[in-house]
Amino acid sequence: MAPTENDIAIVGFAQLPPERRTNLTESDLVLRSTREVIAQVGIDKSEIGFTVSGSCDYLSGQGFSFVQNTDAYGMVPAINESHVEMDGAFAMYEAYVRLLQGDIDIAMAVGVGKNSNSDPSTLFTVEFDPYYLTPLGTDTWTLAALQARALIDSGKATERDFAEVVARNRANAKSNPFAQVKGDYSVDELLAADYVRNPLRRHDLPPTTDQAAAVILARGKRAYDLCERPAWITGIDHRIEAHLPTVRKDITTSVSTRLAAEAAGVGKGPIDVAEIHAPFSFQELILRESLGLDASTEVNPSGGALAAHSVMTVGLIRVGEAANQIIKNGKNRTLAHTTSGPCLQQNLVCVMEGDQ
Amino acid sequence: MADTVQEFVFNLTFPFTRTLxxxxxxxxxxxxxxxxxxxxxxxxxxxxxxxxxxxxxxxxxxxxxxxxxxxxxxxxxxxxxxxxxxxxxxxxxxxxxxxxxxxxxxxxxxxxxxxxxxxxxxxxxxxxxxxxxxxxxxxxxxxxxxxxxxxxxxxxxxxxxxxxxxxxTEMDAYCDLQYVDNASPTTIMWAKALMEGRIIGQKCPQCDRTIVGPRGMCSVCAIELDESHIVEVPGRGVVSNFTIVTPTPYPGQTETEPFARCSILLDGADAVIAQQEILDVPVSEIRVGIHVEVVWAPENERSAADIDNRSRGSGGDIIVGWRTTGEPDEPAARYLDRMM
Amino acid sequence: MSHQPVAIVGIGQTHHKRKRADVSMAGLVREAAQRALEDANMDWGDIDTVVLGKAPDFFEGVMKPEMYLADALGAVNKPMFRVHTAGSVGGSTGIVGSHLVSSGRHKRVLSVAFEKQSEGNAQFALGGGKGASIGAGGAFAPFIRSYIQRSGAPEDIGWMVAVKDRLNGAKNPYAHLKLADITIDKVKESPMMWDPLRFLESCPSSDGACAVIFTDEDGGKAASKPPAWVLATAMKSEPGWYSGRDPVNPQAAHACAQEIYKAVGITNPREQIDCAELYVPFSWYEPMWLEAHEIAAPGEGWKMTQSGATALDGDFPVNMSGGVLSSNPIGASGLLRFAEAALQVRGLAEDHQVGGANLAIAQAYGANAQFFAMWAVGSSLNPLG
Structure with missing residues (x-):
């Protein structure tokens, strides 16, 4: 394709190795990931027209945690900069919109999450409806399990299907140097484990991961200065649905994913590779259906979110992995997805294409 | 000697009240x-x-x-x-x-x-x-x-x-979350030095600025600073600015009386250590230009237990505070702009 | 085509109070959003996307509250975005919302910012959930001391700002503090909080929300009430700390203003800008920002305050709404500044209207006086002719 000034591409992606427990701070992680991606595309930091990060105070347990993280940008002289209390994939979206303003050519988006500081079985109780859910200690595993049970009861999937998702992702992760959980597992072996929240077992849940990642985006022809085969963003959208799963009409499907996928033009052509952010194994099944993917699409060659799950980073890594399939792996059309909130409340879909 | 990776438990507890x-x-x-x-x-x-x-x-x-x-x-x-x-x-x-x-x-x-x-x-x-x-x-x-x-x-x-x-018309919403953080290499470096009675900074090889306290990076140049960039800074300096806080009560508040926190421009170091307490000057008499020196806790009473990743230059229990040296005050105007 | 014109056609805010005991968090944001919809003659269904801004989630103890607030703000099946840039967040929320229109992504965008500080405690949240919080006043007091010394300003400048902003606030039906009988003596005699800042020179802690609706050129021209046009936006950041940094005169504050002035064609801000809403949580920040934003020459900002130039009837009115000193729901405070500038150029500011305001700027700042957001709005796309 001949890019216009409004075409924007991912031209660089760096992620740090995922760790169950890093001894670095979030600021350290931001510094290392941004230094790496800047070096990768071969620019000076002063060439970046906009920098934006995604992180969350409650994960690390520190108010204004992102403020210290900005020390890693070297903001002298002052830079254009912003922050979202969302996954780095949404930071990438803000960078994309910022580039569309037309006055700058290069932007950097960062995601960072030191998840190991908090306990996922209790932390997310404060992310839910503060009047009706938080006082019951409603946890994220419980809400996922209720969704999984509904999926089973709908006849669309079985616990064996869940285990197969896990086995495939962990096997895929073996070839991903940035996977935390990987290996060969038999479905029967997985199904023998105890439930953490019936019908979910430990392996159906996401791992706890400390990680950071960064992408560099470029606009128009500038992208070719930074990358031989840029991953052009040809469609991107995100949607949210009602917060309480109890007022949604059908939690065995994801309306917000379907709407975002339609707006991003997923169905306009075949998707070679999809990097889907399914924190819980069974959600991959819901998401594949709602994204409208068929058997021709390779899903999560990285091992996906079951291989490493740093909340606030995991979505941006999906973007980076899907982009790298174009930049480094010769694929033509790929998809990245991220989710947030209880039972897939919010979903972002990004379609990227390489020059043919 | 606390030289292994330390974990810090932080309980985020607060009695929120929600109006309905x-x-x-x-x-x-x-x-x-x-x-x-x-x-x-x-x-x-x-x-x-x-x-x-x-x-x-x-x-x-x-x-x-x-x-x-x-x-x-x-x-x-x-x-x-x-x-x-x-x-x-x-x-x-x-x-x-x-x-x-x-x-x-x-x-x-x-x-x-x-x-x-x-x-x-x-x-x-x-x-x-x-x-x-x-x-x-x-x-x-x-x-x-x-x-x-x-x-x-x-x-x-x-x-x-x-x-x-x-x-x-209201409901109580008690927040009770526990966090466990671990000391970063930079924090450990800082704590170790304090235990030995040394205040350290890190000097950026690119811009030559010295930063005191555990940061591990130069926020101007965006480069990582490690042990090789350590410089020792003196435990003497001049109060360059200060804040006096009248504490407001809130759950978890530890202070009841006005307290002062001072920035100290360290002698010959072109670097400021922030948020320090002066021990022998009443809060109402804190001023810019006072010569001060650090007061260490006795070696056998030092503990790095309070020096976590967030404290960013706090001396924990190891630096008890600073005291006046008795030298005549410096002119305030020469120091006042060195808040940092 | 990039960068299409953006019109502001709806503005709403809550009545700000220390404690809005009559509403939930959803009720608070809905009150502001519904007023904005009414102002724009729109309904929830007309909105394409929602941007929510607020300061740290520790304030209310709800992590990422945009998830719970999605349906309350009519965002179901739409995109919803959450911004957090510390104290500047309200401004950033407006800017991010306007960019969604100027980029051609959406036609009608609702930006909402809020803080319900009475649910928790601001000092607790600012102290990171620990004791001995120095708070914002404690953090900024040294900067103010340094400004006073270097500018040679008399000590009553801060008191004058405190009085002026409260008198403006008394004219604003939505303001938290309405201190129509405030005097210099009352400010001067109020308790010292963070030397040299006295109680009445400091912002209150408020519950409140603000909402702004953006639309494209066609929508702006078709609006039933006069629109405000977004002429330029900027967000600039610098590190909170490095050896030798001058937080009184942050380079990011200069860069932010310079970018705005260049984009709008402003060569003489004092003459060409009709009024300004600046983030002044502590009185002395009025003269400090007048200088750092190059409206006054270095060391001269306080003279604008002293001469009455910044009063509602002066030649460069500042904080016509009463400013942060009159209402401070932290996450919303920036958007309230941005909204007031728009109200002024729309001619809808009623008792606090500056006559003939055609070009206004608004600013918010955050963290260690290091994050800046600013926009310029006009009564037309080319108010300088």
């Missing part, structure tokens, strides 16, 4: 009286009620409907090991329960004693706290239990007439 607004107040006040209600909006009864129709955001209105106390489980899960935030201390179920008279389910606990007793379609009924213990919060319902009599709830679906004024 009219819809939630109506629900809460009715619940405290033992009545569960929903609201009819957008052609369906939502229970517990929301202020807005989730599909359209239109105001839900006040078409209150009595629901429950019995209902039917549509989907469920089981919590074999409750956390400190769950209301029950023994294994229990969570379920979507469509209360009689309601069109949408509510999420709540189901206390059956055993996982095998849980099933979709089971009839359950609300078990409420004793009237005196109710505060109008959703956990006034202790849990749902299998219904002794599966027949429909009496009065469910009938209108509920709300009182003109609700007696419950």
């Amino acid at each position: 607004g009219s819809t939630l107040s109506t629900f809460s006040s009715a619940l405290a009286q033992g009545q569960i209600i929903g609201v009819r909006t957008g052609g369906r009864v939502i229970a517990p009620p929301l202020e807005y129709d989730p599909d359209t955001a239109a105001d839900s209105g006040t078409d209150w409907v009595r629901v429950g106390p019995k209902g039917t489980v549509s989907t469920w899960t089981w919590v074999p090991e409750p956390t400190n935030l769950h209301p029950l201390d023994h294994a229990f179920g969570f379920a979507f329960i469509t209360l009689d008279g309601a069109d949408t389910p509510m999420l709540h606990l189901v206390d059956t004693g055993s996982e095998s007793a849980m099933a979709a379609g089971m009839r359950v009924e609300a078990k409420l706290k004793a009237p005196a213990d109710r505060v109008g919060r959703i956990d006034d319902i202790i849990a749902f239990v299998p219904a002794a009599d599966p027949s429909p709830s009496e009065g469910a679906g009938e209108p509920f007439v709300a009182p003109e004024e609700n007696d419950i």
